[in-house]
Amino acid sequence: MDFKRLFAATLLGLAALPAQAAIKVFACEPEWADLTRALVPDADIHTATSARQDPHYIEARPSLISAMRRAHIAVCTGASLEAGWLPALISRASNREIQPGKPGLFFAAEQVSLHQPHNHVDRSMGDVHPEGDPHIHLDPDRLPSIVNALADRLAALAPDDEHAIRLRQRQWQVRWKLETAKWREAATSLEGLSVAVQHSNFGYLLRWLGVEPSIDLEPKPGLPPSASHLSEALADPALDRVRLILIASYQGERPAQWLASKTELPVEILPGTVTDQPETDTLAKLISHIIDRLEHHHRTAEHG
Structure with missing residues (x-):
């Protein structure tokens, strides 16, 4: 069956x-x-x-x-x-x-x-x-x-x-x-995509998809982004590979927007968990939504 x-x-x-x-x-x-x-x-x-x-x-x-x-x-x-x-x-x-x-x-x-x-x-x-x-x-x-x-x-x-x-x-x-079968198919196109993150909220899914979190806006886990660390991130050679800044909806936008203003990278703000909105009101929908947004930015970067 x-x-x-x-x-x-x-x-x-x-x-x-x-x-x-x-x-x-x-x-x-x-x-x-x-x-x-x-x-x-x-x-x-x-x-x-x-x-x-x-x-x-x-x-x-x-x-x-x-x-x-x-x-x-x-x-x-x-x-x-x-x-x-x-x-x-x-x-x-x-x-x-x-x-x-x-x-x-x-x-x-x-x-x-x-x-x-x-x-x-x-x-x-x-x-x-x-x-x-x-x-x-x-x-x-x-x-x-x-x-x-x-x-x-x-x-x-x-x-x-x-x-x-x-x-x-x-x-x-x-x-x-x-x-999961649908997500695996999507993962084939996302493998190798490089992103900047703030904390490890999306870490398990990113690894599963083959997406590399090359830059972390946090200087250390759980510590808020600082001006000095953001300046170091801006000078990090790994930033050249980054195509997207990804943060969770509960996190303040200022650090991500500052880095975006210096690099012209897009910022994607996504819920880190299930919400009351129809597109993310279950874990399956949430994962599908995150993958959809990653695919959108990946396509934009490739054709930009």
Whole structure:
């Protein structure tokens, strides 16, 4: 049976399933809310952050504490991405089921290997995550493993819903394989494209596509761009290969626009995670949108 027929058969199976009580979910970032919703569409999900926020720096507001207190499960990135606010939030919420080592606390980064883990870190290296780069949600190859692990956890928490969760897990995997095949085709035209970035928000996807982040506007990971570092970037021979400056929507534009004014390079501002806009309201749509924009700039550079 091919992917499309399997997808249709899965949908028919879902249509006959009875409704179950909603699972209450605390999602640290929108990407995990999206994946949870794909497995449990009627889940009551509270998302702590948005594409307009830096997930490293969030205030443990009363509304977040309340949502954490009510949740059956918290789905977060881990790998120290939320280290500045999640431990305090967990402590203040006092939810016995959402604690380190408990099944109610799910970390996506623990389900896959991470890029660039470090045996030793110190402040001189910047805001480096010892576990590795936590921005895994844009990696087409890692996400299926995360979805499988999340489905296991949700099914264990809601055994009455397990049949529905497993069917939707299968549906997601089939759909993801179809999307990945399209992205691989697009990657053939993007391989070798060189870009300037600010932080590693898009790093996993760029590597997957064969796109080279030749210049980083940050002097060190997590440190804001400085005038001296931008001047060094302007003099870096690697800048000659760069065709695009790529930043996330929560990041300030001034450093990118300054470099653009000196080089006439285009600046592309893209959401670093799922949004409420139709073209980027799921991870699959977000990845497709990012690839579309990269292809646009690559074509423009080639024919310019």
